[in-house]
Amino acid sequence: MAEINMLQAINDALSIALESDENSILFGEDVGHFGGVFRATSGLQEKFGRDRCFNTPLTEQGIAGFANGLASNGMVAIAEIQFADYIFPAIDQIVNETAKFRYRSGNEFNVGGVTFRTPYGGGIAGGHYHSQSPEAYFTQTAGLKVVVPRNAYQAKGLLLASIRDPNPVIFFEPKRLYRANIGEVPDEDYEIELGKAEVVREGKDITLLAWGAQVEIVEHAADMAAKKGISCEIIDLRTLAPWDVDTLATSVKKTGRLLINHEAPLTGGFAGEIAATIQEECFLYLESPIARVCGLDTPYPLIHEKEYMPDALKTFEAIKATVNF
Amino acid sequence: MSNATSDNETVHRVSFLDRESVNIPILKVLQADGTVYDKAVLPAIDEALAHRIYDTCVFTRVLDERMLGAQRQGRISFYMTCTGEEASIIGSTASLDDGDVILAQYREHAAIRYRGFTTEQFMNQLFSNEKDLGKGRQMPIHYGSAELNYQTVSSPLATQIPQATGVGYSFKMQGKRNIAICYFGEGAASEGDFHAGLNMAAVLKSPTIFFCRNNGYAISTPTSEQFCGNGIASRGPGYGIHTIRVDGNDMLAVLAATQQARAYAVENHSPVLIEAMTYRLGAHSSSDDPSGYRSKDEEAKWQQHDPVKRFKLWMINKGWLTEKQDAEMYEKYRKEILAELKVAEKLPMSMLDTLIEDVYDTPTPRLKQQLKDLKKHLKKYPDSYPNSKGRL
Numbered sequence: 001m002a003e004i005n006m007l008q009a010i011n012d013a014l015s016i017a018l019e020s021d022e023n024s025i026l027f028g029e030d031v032g033h034f035g036g037v038f039r040a041t042s043g044l045q046e047k048f049g050r051d052r053c054f055n056t057p058l059t060e061q062g063i064a065g066f067a068n069g070l071a072s073n074g075m076v077a078i079a080e081i082q083f084a085d086y087i088f089p090a091i092d093q094i095v096n097e098t099a100k101f102r103y104r105s106g107n108e109f110n111v112g113g114v115t116f117r118t119p120y121g122g123g124i125a126g127g128h129y130h131s132q133s134p135e136a137y138f139t140q141t142a143g144l145k146v147v148v149p150r151n152a153y154q155a156k157g158l159l160l161a162s163i164r165d166p167n168p169v170i171f172f173e174p175k176r177l178y179r180a181n182i183g184e185v186p187d188e189d190y191e192i193e194l195g196k197a198e199v200v201r202e203g204k205d206i207t208l209l210a211w212g213a214q215v216e217i218v219e220h221a222a223d224m225a226a227k228k229g230i231s232c233e234i235i236d237l238r239t240l241a242p243w244d245v246d247t248l249a250t251s252v253k254k255t256g257r258l259l260i261n262h263e264a265p266l267t268g269g270f271a272g273e274i275a276a277t278i279q280e281e282c283f284l285y286l287e288s289p290i291a292r293v294c295g296l297d298t299p300y301p302l303i304h305e306k307e308y309m310p311d312a313l314k315t316f317e318a319i320k321a322t323v324n325f
Numbered sequence: 326m327s328n329a330t331s332d333n334e335t336v337h338r339v340s341f342l343d344r345e346s347v348n349i350p351i352l353k354v355l356q357a358d359g360t361v362y363d364k365a366v367l368p369a370i371d372e373a374l375a376h377r378i379y380d381t382c383v384f385t386r387v388l389d390e391r392m393l394g395a396q397r398q399g400r401i402s403f404y405m406t407c408t409g410e411e412a413s414i415i416g417s418t419a420s421l422d423d424g425d426v427i428l429a430q431y432r433e434h435a436a437i438r439y440r441g442f443t444t445e446q447f448m449n450q451l452f453s454n455e456k457d458l459g460k461g462r463q464m465p466i467h468y469g470s471a472e473l474n475y476q477t478v479s480s481p482l483a484t485q486i487p488q489a490t491g492v493g494y495s496f497k498m499q500g501k502r503n504i505a506i507c508y509f510g511e512g513a514a515s516e517g518d519f520h521a522g523l524n525m526a527a528v529l530k531s532p533t534i535f536f537c538r539n540n541g542y543a544i545s546t547p548t549s550e551q552f553c554g555n556g557i558a559s560r561g562p563g564y565g566i567h568t569i570r571v572d573g574n575d576m577l578a579v580l581a582a583t584q585q586a587r588a589y590a591v592e593n594h595s596p597v598l599i600e601a602m603t604y605r606l607g608a609h610s611s612s613d614d615p616s617g618y619r620s621k622d623e624e625a626k627w628q629q630h631d632p633v634k635r636f637k638l639w640m641i642n643k644g645w646l647t648e649k650q651d652a653e654m655y656e657k658y659r660k661e662i663l664a665e666l667k668v669a670e671k672l673p674m675s676m677l678d679t680l681i682e683d684v685y686d687t688p689t690p691r692l693k694q695q696l697k698d699l700k701k702h703l704k705k706y707p708d709s710y711p712n713s714k715g716r717l
Contacts, residue, residue: 025498062518065484069490108470109477
C-alpha cells in the first residue's frame with residue numbers, strides 16, 4: 001500500500017478503469033497528452049492511446065452530449081469537465097438527457113455508462129469561477145447519482161464504483177484536497193459502495209454531517225468541541241444522490257442533535273433537504289433545531305474567501321449554540 | 326494544417342467573403358413528372374427497395390392524416406406530421422444499414438416505420454398505453470425502439486446532435502462498419518449543440534451523417550429570420566466536413582446522396598453533412614396554425630413538388646406500380662390504422678409501479694417509500710384518480 005495524494009489516486013482509478021474494460025473512454029478539455037489542468041489524467045494517453053484518452057474541443061455541452069451518445073451505444077464514457085463552475089453550458093445535456101435517458105425511453109436506452117468527473121469547491125483563492133460547489137443543482141434531478149470523495153482512499157474506490165455503476169454519476173472532486181490530502185491507498189482494484197454514508201467518528205452529543213473537503217473542517221470543529229467536553233459524531237455522506245437517510249437518522253436518534261456543513265450557499269443548498277428529512281424522521285428525538293453552517297448566499301468571493309467559508313470556527317460556534325439550545 | 330497561411334492565395338486589395346462566396350450546387354435526379362434528368366446518375370435501387378420506400382410513404386401519409394384527425398377529435402393530445410418531407414426522411418433511412426443508429430429530432434416517424442415499427446406500436450405510443458415501449462412517459466410522437474436502433478426522441482431541440490457524434494465514435498471504437506445518422510431541422514441548427522456536435526465529429530473523426538431537413542420554418546419562424554448564411558450546408562466546409570445539398574423532395578436524389586455519404590463515413594471514419602431542401606407542407610404540430618404566418622399561395626406552390634407523388638410517378642413509369650395498386654395501399658392502411666387505433670385507445674395505462682422504474686437501474690429506497698405513500702393515498706381516494714383506479 002502506497003502513500004499517495006488524491007490526484008494520484010484518481011489517476012490510478014482511471015487507469016484501472018480503462019485497463020479493466022476496453023469499452024471505456026476518457027476525454028475532456030486538455031486531458032490528452034497534457035494530462036489535464038490538474039494532471040489527473042497524466043500518462044493515460046501514452047498508456048491507452050489517442051482513441052481512448054483524448055482532448056475534445058472546448059465545449060462542455062458537446063462533451064456531455066458526446067458522452068451520452070457513446071454510452072447510449074454501449075460504451076463507458078468518463079468525461080472531465082475542467083471545473084465544476086463550467087458545467088453549466090452542459091446542464092441541458094446532463095439534466096434533460098443524461099438523467100432522463102432511461103426513464104423517457106421506458107428503458108429502451110440508457111446512458112448508465114456515463115461518469116462526469118469535475119473539480120469543485122473553494123479554498124484555493126480561485127474566485128467565483130473556480131470555486132463553486134454546484135451539487136444541489138444536480139441532486140434535484142432524478143436519474144443522476146452525485147458522489148463526493150473526501151480523501152485519496154475514497155477518491156479511488158468511489159470513482160471506480162461510479163464508473164462501473166449502471167447509472168450516470170456526477171463525481172465532484174474537492175480540488176483543494178487534490179495535492180493536500182495524502183493517505184494510504186491500496187494498489188489493487190477496489191470499490192466503495194455508492195449511496196452509503198460513513199461514520200467517521202463516533203460521539204454522543206451531536207451529529208456533524210459533511211462531505212468532500214468539508215469533512216476535515218468539521219473534524220477540526222469536533223476537536224475544538226471535545227476540549228469543551230462536547231462529544232461529536234461525524235458522518236461523511238459520500239453520496240448525495242441517492243443519499244443514505246438511515247445512517248444519518250440512526251445517528252441523530254442517538255445524539256439528538258444535527259449540524260450540517262456545506263460549502264455551497266445556504267439557500268436552496270442540499271442541507272435544506274437533509275434538515276427537512278431528518279426533522280421528519282427524528283422529530284421526537286431532536287433536542288434542538290437542526291443547524292446549518294454553509295456558504296453565504298453570495299457568489300463565491302475572492303478576497304473574502306476566508307470569511308465566506310463555513311470554517312471550523314463557525315462550525316464550533318454552531319455546535320456550542322446547538323448543544324446549549 | 327488548419328491554421329497554416331502559407332498555402333493561401335494572397336491578395337493586395339481588401340476583399341471580403343460573403344454568403345455567395347460559398348457556391349453550393351443542389352443535387353436533383355427526379356423531375357416533377359417522374360422522369361429522370363438526362364445526365365442524372367441513379368442511386369442503387371431495385372423494385373423491392375422502391376416498394377419498401379413507397380410503402381413507407383403511403384403508410385406515413387395515411388398515419389399523418391388519420392392521427393391529425395384523431396387529435397382534432399380529442400382522442401390523442403398532440404400530433405406532428407411529416408407531410409412534404411417524406412423523401413428526405415425515407416430516402417435517407419433507406420440508404421442505411423439496419424444496424425446504423427438513428428437519432429431523430431421528432432418529425433422522422435417515417436424512418437422508424439421504414440425500420441419495421443408496427444402500426445400497433447405506433448398506436449401504443451400515441452395513446453401512451455401499457456404496451457408503449459416508452460411506458461407512457463412522453464408526449465405522443467416520441468417514438469423509440471432499441472430493437473430497431475432508433476433512439477427514443479427527446480423533446481429539447483438539437484440535443485441529439487452531439488449525441489450522434491458519440492454514437493458514431495462508439496461504432497469506430499467497436500470496430501463496426503456502422504454509422505449514426507442524426508436528423509434535425511434548420512431551426513435546431515441555431516442551437517449550440519449543433520456547433521458542438523459537428524465540430525467534435527470533425528475533430529474526433531466520428532462516422533456520423535448529420536441530416537438537416539431544411540423545411541422552411543421553425544414553428545412560425547421562416548429561414549430568413551433563422552440564419553443569414555447560405556443555408557446550413559455552407560457551415561459544413563467551415564467545420565471541415567464533407568457536405569452536400571440535395572433536393573429534399575426528390576427521393577432518388579436523397580437516396581443517392583445518403584448512399585454515398587454513408588460509404589464515405591464508413592470508409593473514412595468521418596462525418597458528412599447533408600442539407601435537404603424541402604418544405605413542411607403541414608403545420609409544425611397540432612398546436613399550430615400555419616395560416617397565421619404563411620400564405621396559401623406559398624403552400625400551393627410547394628404542393629406541386631409533392632415528393633410522394635413524384636416518386637409514385639417514377640414507379641409507374643418503371644412499370645413497378647399502378648394507380649389501382651396505389652389506391653389499394655391507401656385503403657389497406659386506412660383500415661389497418663383505424664382498427665389498431667380502436668384497440669390501442671382502449672388499453673389501460675401502465676401499472677403505477679412503472680412510475681418509479683427506470684429513474685435508476687433499480688428504484689432507490691426513497692423512491693420505494695414515495696410509491697408506498699402514494700399508493701396509500703390513491704387507495705383512500707380512488708375516485709379522484711381514475712387512471713390508476715384498480716391498477717395499483
